Structure formats: C-alpha cells, structure tokens
Amino acid sequence: MQPITTASLTPAQQQAVRVLAQAAEQADGIEALSEQTLLNLDLPEQPGGRGVKHLLVESPSGMDAYAQVDGGSVELVVAPQRRQRGIGGALLDAALTEGRQVWAHGDLPAAQALARSRELRRVRDLWVMTAEPPTDPDEPAASEGLRVRTFTVGRDEDAWVELNALAFAHHPEQGRLTRADLEQREGQPWFDPEVFFLAEDVNTGELLGSLWVKIEGNSGHAVGEIYALGVHPQAQGRGVGTLLTAHAMAAFAARDLARIELYVEGENTPAIRTYRRAGFTRARADVQYARP
Template identity: 45%
Template sequence: MSAVAVSDSAGLDPARTAAVLALLRAAAAADGVRPLSEEAELRLQHGGPPGGRDVVATEPDGPLTGYARLELGDGTGDAEAELVVAPTARERGVGGALLTRLEELADGRPLRVWAHGDLPAATALAGARGYTRARVLLQMRRPLTDADLDAAAPLPPDVSVAAFRPGRDEAAWLRLNARAFAAHPEQGAWTPEDLRLREAEPWFDPAGFLLAWRGDPDAGGALLGAHWTKVHPPGDAGPDAVGEVYVLGIDPDAQGLGLGRALTVRGLAHLRGRGLDEVLLYTEEDNTAAVTLYERTGFTRYAVDVSWRRVP
C-alpha cells in the first residue's frame, strides 16, 4: 500500500477542479455509473452553501488519486458526503483515507456517504467501518420505442402544455417545485441559484422542459405541473445517449387530473424525437406506490445508489 496524502479546502483552483473532473470521467468509464451526483459535481465546479468542503487524495509525487465532497450544512443533523477513487489507485487505501478525513471533518456528527451503483468495494468499505444502509435510490429505465408513446394522454379542457421560457417562467416553476416536493428535503428546497446553474449547463434544453398551465401564463394563469427532461451524452449514463425524467412534479391541488401521465408521455415522446432509444429516472426504493406506477408504465430496475450512515 502506497502512502496517501489527504487535504481539504473550501473550493479548488481551476487546475485541480479539471483534474477531479477527469478522474470522474475515468471512474464512470470503468464502473459504468456516475461516481458523484449532479449536485456534487455542480458544487465542485461552482461552490455551494456554507459548510461545503472539497477533499482530495494524492500520492506523494502529486497525482490525484481520489476526491470527496462533504456538506456540513448549518452544523445540525447529519453531515453528507460522496467520494470516488481513481480506477488506477484502487486497493491502495485511498477510499479508507478519504473516509477517515470525512469522519474527522464531521466532528462527531452522524455521517451519510452515498455509494453510486452500490459497487462491491463501496459495500465492503462501509461495512468494515460500521456504516448501515440508510437510504436506497433506484435508477429505473425503459425503452423509448414502444407504441404507447404514439397516443398522447388527454389533458383537461382548460389546460395546455408549453415549453419553459428562460427569464420568464423561473418563479412559477420554483413555486410549483416547492409545493410538489414539500416532503422532499433536497428537491423541494431548490433556490433560484440552483435553477440558474442548471440553465447554464450544456445539456439544458427548454424545449424539453414542459409546463402544464391552466389559463394564460402571462395573465394570471396557474402552473399545475411540469416535466423537465434531460439528455445524458454518450459516456455519461452509458455508452449511448440516454434521456431522463429529470423532474416531474404536480401541484398538490392538481392531483387527480391525469397530468402526471399526460406530461410523462409528452416528455418521453420529446426524448424519442431527439433520436434516443432509452430513458431513465430515479425514485426512492421505499416509495412503493411510485415504483409500482413506474413499473406499470414500462420501467424496470436498472441500478441502485445507497446512502450509508454511521453514528459515531
């Protein structure tokens, strides 16, 4: 086992950030799964709320061998982290060294660490350090070649669907998102900055961000639901480009109108029109109602992300 040097900071310089991004691409190619969440990658590149730390592992002569992103938040509740080890540096104690530093930075608080793909090495490390499975996120997929996308699900007579308009629809969508995901601690708390960062990403396409309005959006209309789709380029979620049901939300007051299915079908049809053959989505494993619904609409389980938790 070679020596591992670990350091942390509240932000990385551009050269080190580029090196981490290259490491992430190498890990994704080796493992077939993105090693960090989109949120962690955005915070690596643009920073995040106070309390965030970037932790890097290097060999004595300088090459980067691992990276972790830690969120300490306001100092209450669990600290949360994600980590990745370079494929060429595995089985050298890098993961253990990163995890030790994360535990030190958590300073006695419970720590949750995401393992994307539920890979055997991550399971072994977490189990050896006394972590238990606290949360499981399913990735589900379905083909976009089925005939059921040819017939659009009907909309209520007073509802119409239009593409998102950058610079005009942000406030309405953020309000909808907060209401639709009020019980979701991550999604429901999105801020204007969270939305702005994603609008600036290369993958952002307002034509695939579908909004269901009752009335005129510019004359007091109400936003009842939205289906925001995403396209992953080749190498991101697999060897080929893959679509995603990125955010699908319905206002609580609009439940029961069939908007979920209507927006889902229109979003999937949009992705198929982009020439894609497959679409993915994420859902909590213990949300049995959602899992059952997705399975009935052709989705099957594809991969698992696990949040491991340890109480000191």
C-alpha cells in the same frame, strides 16, 4: 494521509477531480460522482451559499482521491490505481466528521466492504429504472382546466423554484434547488427548454406542475431521462402528472434514443408499480449509508 479540506477549488483542482471521476467511471462501469456533485466543483465560496466542502488527497502523480460534503451528504472517489491502500477509508473518516451520510453509486462490492468496515448501515435506496424508448405514444389528451407549455428562460425561473420547493418539500436533494442551481443547469449542454414542460391552471395561470426532460448523447446512443416531475400539492388528483408524462413520452418518441430512464426512491412502491406497468425495469440502485 491527511486530506486537504477547502471551501472552493482552483480551476486546476476542478479539472483534476473531473479527470479522476472519469477514470473511476471507466474502471467501474458507473459514474463515481453525481451530477450535483460535479456541478458543485466550480461553485465559489460565498456567504449563504450551499456550504459545500471539498476534501482532496493529492500526490506528485495527480489527484489520488476526492470527497465532497454537501448538506450533510458525502460522495467520494479514489483513483483506480490508488485503491486498496487505505486511502478511501481515511478519506471517508475525514468526510464523516463534516457529513452524516455517504452515497455509493451502484453499490459496488468495494463500497459495501468499506461501509461494513465503518459499521455504516444502509438507510436509502435510489433506483435507476430504464425502458425502451416509446415508438407510438398516445397523443397528449386535453385535460379540463389545464394547459401545457414549455419553459421560457428568463421568465419562469422564480415560479418554477417555488413550485419545485412545494412539490419536493420532503425530498433531501430536489427540494433544496435554488434559482442559482436552476440557472447553472440552464448553462449545461443538455439543457433544452423545448422539453421542459409546465402545466398551468387555465383560469388563473398558476403553475401546477412541471416535467423536465434531459437528453444526452449522440443520435442513436442518446439517453432520455425524466429528470424531474413535480406536482403542486394542491393540484394532486387533477391528472397533472399524467398529462405532463404524455408530453414527455411524445418528446422521447421524436428523438433517436437508445433508452429512457428515471430515478425513483426504492421505498416508493406505488410509483415503482406505475413505472413497471409503463415498461420500466430496475437497472441498478444508488445506496446511501449512515452511522447507526
């Protein structure tokens, strides 16, 4: 089995991958591909772009397996009915000639076995932490020298991208976001600028922090996510994150949510301690594997 490698997908291939990912999620109880990987499906091939590569295993019955390489990171999925036939191993081998690490969402036993068979080691844990939605949050208090407003589409993109790059300079995914990535998310059904909070310096108007809230699902079953909280390195210690979090909790309390969640690096002990004090518990971990 030799995967087809391409820099862009046809609309039919994009849809086939989405159907494949949905079938795998239903079988495994966890998403097979990350949000960014799904957003990358319809990226056109363009000079200076993200440099995404797609690896496809197709048969007359449909899409048997798919892998994507983005920035050296690999994600892959195999159709439930086509597993245990060596397809996943062959696809992983091909993908790792292009990439360096592979993500396993939920770190399921099958993913662990595949990693062991290729002598890959665990190099990164990304925790998903969840909590009950707040019912009586504290009112966001005034903070000296700071003000909070919501994001304005068409005006704040460049300033936010600059802030995000500074706040996540050492983060391998979040720090890479471009204006095109932001605008792609603005086009998603869940995007709501009214829950995209920006903290500014009262005197200069400089953007010091942002907290992006993502809410998906129907009322009563919706999930609220602290999607991205970033603070300018020079504004650390001014209470920017605390102020923005208070606004997010007030927004969560105003919606009929089933739960709230966030992602945090498994080695970020101080942040995990803070989130646990706020009522969050570890629900699962997405794990990254790499060759020794």
